[in-house]
Amino acid sequence: MKKFRHSHETWVVSLVLIGLTFKGAHPGKKRLNIFLFTCILLCLNAAQTIAATTYDWTGASSTSWTPPGNWKVGGVVQTINYPGKSVTDIAQIGVTYTFATQPVLNAGTSPTIASLTFGTKSTATLTVNSGYILTVTGSITQNPSNSSYGTFTTTLAGTGAISCASVNVGDNSTFPPLLANNFLSLVSTIASLQVTGNVTVNSTSYGLLLSLGFNNAAFFHCREALLQ
Secondary structure (H helix, E strand, O other), rough: OOOEEEEEEEEEEEEEEEEEEOOOOOOHHHHHHHHOOOOOHHHHHHHHHHHHEEEEEEOOOEEEEOHHOOOOOOEEEOOOOOOOOOOEEEEEEOOOOOOOOOOEEEEOOEEEEOEEEOOOOOEEEEEEOOEEEEEEEEEEEEEOOOOOEEEEEEEOOOOEEEEEEEEOOOOOOOOOOOOOEEEEEEEOOEEEEEEOOOOOOOOOOOOOOOOOOEEEEEEEOOOOOEEO
């Protein structure tokens, strides 16, 4: 039960399962206020949905995480924003584009993003330097390959810190190409890695009675302790 004071008149607003009931106000005001309140909720929900932006790393201008020119959104090179300008941002490295320049978090503020996904387009090493923290409110995910053959290794490196809600390596739905014997690994050598939830590793094979292809997955943490 909440009270709102307006024009020297107290309105008592009762939140119920199917709507809002305004007591102590004219019936016309009730309908208007319910309509306005509903519009505000819809606008806030739409704003949160629109705000989720997916950035793909290209490393076109430098190694640094923060220059917008190192990222693309929907195929368009950025000129103002980069992952972490909004906490709902999604960062992808090696998912859409190949690259030669590895990302380094070494300038600006310590960003917070919603999720971080690595692909198999290029071997990736994400370095977080001392004094910086990359906070991922969702998961850090290493995607498997369904078309390429070989060993795919992603490394989390540096003297800084990474915090995330969970780690996922591979999945249980992406099957390898025929006769593949792929090895997928996420390696953590960073000074501090804090995972508040689960670390999940999934390997898959191709074939019913006889396996004709493998996506082998692994997670390695090469420091003294994995903080949870």
